[in-house]
Amino acid sequence: MKDKTAIVGVGSTPYYKRGESLPQTPIEMACKAILAACDDAGLSVKDVDGFAYYSGGFDTALIAQILGIPEVRFTATTTGGGGGAAGSVGLAAAAVVSGHAEVVVSLMTLQQTPNARLGAAFASKSPGAYSRPATSEADFAVPSGLFAPGQMFAMLAQRHMHLYGTRREAFAEVAISTRENAIKRPTSRFTESLTLDQYFAARMVSDPLCLYDYTQENDGACAVITISAERARDLRKPPAYIVSGGHGGAGRWGQAISWMNMPEEYFASSGHRPIARDVYARAGVTPDDIDVALLYDHFTPMVIMQLEDYGFAPIGEGGPFVEGGNIRLGGKIPVNTHGGNLSEAYIIGMTHVREAVEQLRGEAVNQVKDCEFALVTGGPASIPVSALILRRG
């Protein structure tokens, strides 16, 4: 699959505070993002013939009839949730390489109305888009009030601090450096500086995570278009070649944060180690070759664990690595130069793919010099977690 496909178009709606995208519908926003991505690529929406999603996917039937897609030849979704963000593009590449479809859209559209907020994912039995059915497995978490992703990842962060001496100052540096990147982007939701004093004065939400360790909650849509490398050369913008992709994880990582019985060896990790091994091997590159890392940042400690799992820092040393300024623009490995989920917008990781493409085209707001290889991740989450390595065209 190496270098046989490319991302040729990216498109987004504005990013909104949660609930403020009304009266648009989520599908309307999806269609706007798809049209914008087609325009960016120099393609017609009539060229689209495939859809590759994650996190539950969307109603291709409805999108196709609304947009007048001539024929749908591929429509599929990775299992799981936000862990498949980068993986959805890998799925699109697989569809193109296998000959199922030629122009494949991956997208996220999100509208967090009061009954459909991700933060209370396991708490609600009310009929919202994100309420979860009662299951025999959830019986071992819900009666203890373990509902929210933040609480779950807090338990991994606590273990990481215990094992390695990771400090809250490191979490703060992830929040602050990401905010610094967001400040310069007109698309960002949060554009005011964040200081260390403000970080430590913020309320604790779920120890050891305070308010600034959490992603924001947003509405909006973001779409990307994958086609063959051959066809990509003739389009409007330079292609971002898909060098490698992967999604999955260790079987006993399993449901991870909602069961807490992962092996001790990688409990305090992002669950990404098998994916990291695979995407580097398939691409024939090492962490030293990566120029920018767009790491899914729903919670600050999980950025640190991904830096370890992707080999930018030794296991257990992600905290000091971050505190040393290494993830800032101009540092050893600039991370989330768009402002991430934390400060630009939380569209469940699809903005990370968009930023990787903009970096490789040389059109990013916080441009990394001579950016040749970009790493994009989805998750940490239950299986699958996912990643992509993209190369400048």
Next chain:
Amino acid sequence: MPRPAGTLPTQFAELAPDAWTLPFWHAAREHRLVAPKCTSCGTFRFPPGPFCHECQHQQVDLVELPGTGTVFTYTVARHAVVPELAGVVPYVIAAIEVDGAPGVRMIANVVECDPDAVSIGSRVSVLWDDASDEVTIPRFRLAS
């Protein structure tokens, strides 16, 4: 028996057990902490489920555990993610390595203590919460 202080409202203790988890909840109703152990290779599995992850055997023995354990990790939930929890926060959610069942961690609240008194490595013992007429949930408290 009154419910332990600081436990979640009864509505959160509504269960949806299956054939493999039901024996655990029946034992809990009798205030016995149990875990399923593979009859073929001796590996514990948790939550209870249909296959051994080591040898894929199905049958288990339900082993009665001493009811003690060690906090492997935890968080203090200080924000009520739904309004019904406003009177409950802060509460401690822990993953507890239970004695007598190597490899098994149970997610449970550590109750009847200052949340800040809990840390990784804290020794705990089970405390039974008869949450309703039908359901009993194991909670833990710091071992004295």
